[in-house]
Amino acid sequence: MTPGNTSLRIAFMGTPDFAVPALQALHEAGHEIAAVYSQPPRRAGRGKKLSPSPVQRMAEELGIEVRTPVSLKSEEEQAAFAALDLDVAVVAAYGLILPQAILDAPKMGCLNIHGSLLPRWRGAAPVQRSILAGDTETGITIMQMEAGLDTGPMLLKSTTPVDGKTAGELTEELAETGATLMVQYLAAPSDYPAEVQDDALATYAKKIEKQEARLDFARSADQVERQIRAFNPHPGAFFEYQEARYRILKAKVSDAAGVAGTTLDDHLLIGCGSGAIQPEVIQKAGKPAMDLKAFLNGTKIPKGTKLQ
Numbered sequence: 134m135t136p137g138n139t140s141l142r143i144a145f146m147g148t149p150d151f152a153v154p155a156l157q158a159l160h161e162a163g164h165e166i167a168a169v170y171s172q173p174p175r176r177a178g179r180g181k182k183l184s185p186s187p188v189q190r191m192a193e194e195l196g197i198e199v200r201t202p203v204s205l206k207s208e209e210e211q212a213a214f215a216a217l218d219l220d221v222a223v224v225a226a227y228g229l230i231l232p233q234a235i236l237d238a239p240k241m242g243c244l245n246i247h248g249s250l251l252p253r254w255r256g257a258a259p260v261q262r263s264i265l266a267g268d269t270e271t272g273i274t275i276m277q278m279e280a281g282l283d284t285g286p287m288l289l290k291s292t293t294p295v296d297g298k299t300a301g302e303l304t305e306e307l308a309e310t311g312a313t314l315m316v317q318y319l320a321a322p323s324d325y326p327a328e329v330q331d332d333a334l335a336t337y338a339k340k341i342e343k344q345e346a347r348l349d350f351a352r353s354a355d356q357v358e359r360q361i362r363a364f365n366p367h368p369g370a371f372f373e374y375q376e377a378r379y380r381i382l383k384a385k386v387s388d389a390a391g392v393a394g395t396t397l398d399d400h401l402l403i404g405c406g407s408g409a410i411q412p413e414v415i416q417k418a419g420k421p422a423m424d425l426k427a428f429l430n431g432t433k434i435p436k437g438t439k440l441q
Contacts, residue, residue: 141220141319144239145197146170147188151308152225155246156191158312160225164319166197167217172228173201204234214238223315224278229303236278241322246311248304249338250274250290252330255283256338260307261300263338264363267355270294271303273311275318277327284335286327289318299365299383330350341368348372350394354386354408363412369416370402372441374434382422383414396438401425403440 142165145156167190171282174183185193192199202210211234221240225246231398235242249259251274256262275289278410291310295303318325344367345400348357361381369380372394391397391404403410416422417432434440 140164141241142167143379144168144170144214144217144219144222145188145192145220145225146222146227146229146231146243147225148172148186148228149151149226150187151248151311152188152227152246153191153306154308154312155287156188157313158196158316158379159319160195160197162316162319163319166192166195167219168198168200168304170200170202170227170229172201179238183419194441202229204259205229211235211238219392221319221424225311233309233420244288244315245278245283245285246315247274247276247283248307248311251276251283251287252335254336254338258341259338260304261341261363262336264295264298264300265359267359268295272407273307273314273338275311275314275325279386284330287328288315288322288325292401297362299362301366302326346432348381348440350403350410353386353404354410357405357410358384358386378418380416380418380422381410381412381414382416384410384412387411396434396436396440398436399433400429401434 143159145159145166147156148171151241155170169188171186171189174185176182177184189199189201205211209230214235215238219241221241222243224243231243249263250272254262270292272290272292275285276287277285279285291314293306293310346364347371348360350357360368361384365382371378371380387402387409389397389402389409391409393404393406395404396402397404397409401412413425414422415425415428
């Protein structure tokens with residue numbers, strides 16, 4: 134810690150890559166991280182081996198105790214959490230609901246790093262929803278957690294332009310911003326008075342469902358391009374042709390006109406409800422991603438083809 138700052142006793146609660154920079158930043162700032170909570174290891178890869186979360190891997194590198202309960206609802210888990218005698222819990226995309234007993238246990242309560250400018254995009258997928266909606270900016274909100282879904286008082290905010298970024302690029306940027314803001318807040322909490330959210334301005338960022346990733350060429354080309362960015366890298370916006378699935382990872386909008394979902398030339402220009410979309414990076418299922426020229430060298434999709 135810098136002179137004059139106090140080291141806090143913290144539990145860190147997070148799971149994906151988004152949460153890793155905050156864990157690192159709190160550790161580097163000299164806070165005492167009593168325990169890290171993360172989702173249990175999941176089976177992944179061809180061998181379906183148990184794979185720890187990115188946060189668990191980082192915590193183990195740092196030599197911090199990791200706890201991976203399936204739920205925090207039991208009295209036993211809540212007692213174990215309370216026994217940590219925490220100043221604060223920091224939460225970033227943890228993935229489990231925190232019961233009131235958990236929220237109340239630390240002296241300063243539980244603080245969340247949320248990937249939107251609350252009250253816009255409360256919920257599970259704020260980055261993807263902001264891109265899909267065509268928002269020109271998004272950001273990070275540090276908030277005090279309460280029982281409602283992302284409804285607690287806001288403590289600190291930072292705005293980030295969307296600027297044609299993919300969900301992956303934007304998430305990475307917001308993760309770094311969130312880490313910086315959390316360290317900033319904990320260094321001087323009294324400098325940042327709480328601001329109550331205006332529920333009338335709230336929007337809900339529901340979880341992304343896999344079927345949403347199927348490209349809907351009946352939409353405008355602008356909307357299709359946003360769909361491509363919102364689902365890059367996961368789950369990947371796709372179309373099907375001859376029973377094979379193709380993910381479009383990058384594309385540009387064209388003002389060409391034609392039948393929605395039909396190729397307008399031999400170079401995979403695809404008609405939309407208005408305008409057209411020109412893929413630039415594409416990936417056939419099970420194959421590496423490649424630029425359009427390399428893809429077309431090996432796969433011919435002639436003009437007039439109807440894509441599913």
